[in-house]
Amino acid sequence: xxxxxxxxxxxxxxxxxxxxxxxxxxxxxxxxxxxxxxxxxxxxxxxxxxxxxxxxxxxxxxxxxxxxxxxxxxxxxxxxxxxxxxxxxxxxxxxxxxxxxxxxxxxxxxxxxxxxxxxxxxxxxxxxxxxxxxxxxxxxxxxxxxxxxxxxxxxxxxxxxxxxxxxxxxxxxxxxxxxxxxxxxxxxxxxxxxxxxxxxxxxxxxxxxxxxxxxxxxxxxxxxxxxxxxxxxxxxxxxxxxxxxxxxxxxxxxxxxxxxxxxxxxxxxxxxxxxxxxxxxxxxxxxxxxxx
Numbered sequence: 001x002x003x004x005x006x007x008x009x010x011x012x013x014x015x016x017x018x019x020x021x022x023x024x025x026x027x028x029x030x031x032x033x034x035x036x037x038x039x040x041x042x043x044x045x046x047x048x049x050x051x052x053x054x055x056x057x058x059x060x061x062x063x064x065x066x067x068x069x070x071x072x073x074x075x076x077x078x079x080x081x082x083x084x085x086x087x088x089x090x091x092x093x094x095x096x097x098x099x100x101x102x103x104x105x106x107x108x109x110x111x112x113x114x115x116x117x118x119x120x121x122x123x124x125x126x127x128x129x130x131x132x133x134x135x136x137x138x139x140x141x142x143x144x145x146x147x148x149x150x151x152x153x154x155x156x157x158x159x160x161x162x163x164x165x166x167x168x169x170x171x172x173x174x175x176x177x178x179x180x181x182x183x184x185x186x187x188x189x190x191x192x193x194x195x196x197x198x199x200x201x202x203x204x205x206x207x208x209x210x211x212x213x214x215x216x217x218x219x220x221x222x223x224x225x226x227x228x229x230x231x232x233x234x235x236x237x238x239x240x241x242x243x244x245x246x247x248x249x250x251x252x253x254x255x256x257x258x259x260x261x262x263x264x265x266x267x268x269x270x271x272x273x274x275x276x277x278x279x280x281x282x283x284x285x286x287x288x289x290x291x292x
Contacts, residue, residue: 027273033266047267051251056243071243071251072271078162078226078247085166086222087215090173095207097174098181107178111171118168122235125164126151151237154244161245165232169225173218180214181207220283227275248272 037043054070069076093110097103113121128134129150137147150160184207192202230249233239239246239254246254248268255265 030266030269033263034270037263038261047264048271051264051267051271056246071239071246071248071268074158074245074247075227075229077158078229079223081159081162082166082169082226083219083222085163086169086173087218089166089170090218091177091208091211091215093170093174094177094181095203098178107171107174110167110174113168114171114175116168118231119235121165121168122232125161125232125236128164129160151245152241154241157237157241157245161233161236164236165229168232169222172221176214176218177211180211184210216283216286220279223279224276227279228272 034047035042035044037047051070052072056069056071056073093107097106100106116124129136131137131147131149134147134150136150140147148156150156188206188210189202192206197205228249229247230253233245233247233250234253237245239250248271252265252268252272255261255268
């Protein structure tokens with residue numbers, strides 16, 4: 001029996017060592033770095049206060065220019081606008097295309113945003129909102145509205161990225177909601193029709209409640225993506241103009257590889273980790289509550 005345990009330990013040890021070296025140590029080292037300055041002096045939470053009290057440009061109605069919380073405020077705005085749009089569009093499109101002939105073709109077109117590299121998506125967003133080439137300005141021109149390069153102005157750069165990324169992520173929710181709709185027994189809908197229920201009541205009392213597990217998954221995965229969004233912003237605006245579209249992941253990159261300030265970069269990494277961990281734990285709690 002002891003010999004068997006030794007064999008098991010022999011085969012497991014390489015994996016444990018790799019986990020310690022490439023996961024545990026970097027995590028611990030990052031947390032430790034966040035409490036020190038560049039000279040190696042312990043500063044406690046000073047780095048956190050500096051990062052979260054920096055004033056990024058939020059030039060939107062209802063927000064004063066220079067709103068605190070650093071780049072985190074832009075991630076929060078991304079969540080507040082992007083998440084509801086992805087959930088609503090994904091659910092509505094999945095329901096509308098459920099019984100449409102050739103609906104799978106439309107779903108495939110929508111899903112192209114997910115299979116496309118986000119770097120390419122960032123380039124496309126630049127083209128979409130370009131003054132001369134963009135489809136947005138083309139549509140606005142039909143109504144005699146003067147267009148501009150929307151990603152080049154502080155008051156529209158962040159919104160342009162958010163709305164442009166909706167298509168890139170909506171395909172994910174459409175596919176998941178479409179799969180969830182197939183699990184709902186048709187007997188429920190037939191019984192509702194016999195009772196004379198309207199389409200809206202069927203949607204709100206049958207479809208939406210029974211798709212709650214799918215909604216939890218879509219919400220969690222979308223939140224995680226919104227918290228760590230980087231490539232779209234990097235390619236489209238580089239966080240500009242003047243920090244108007246900066247986000248946490250890009251701020252971490254800027255601190256580390258442009259300012260060479262690894263301590264504040266570690267602070268952003270810790271904030272990102274804690275945020276994603278909180279979202280993941282909420283998902284696990286929701287799944288356990290549904291199963292119990």
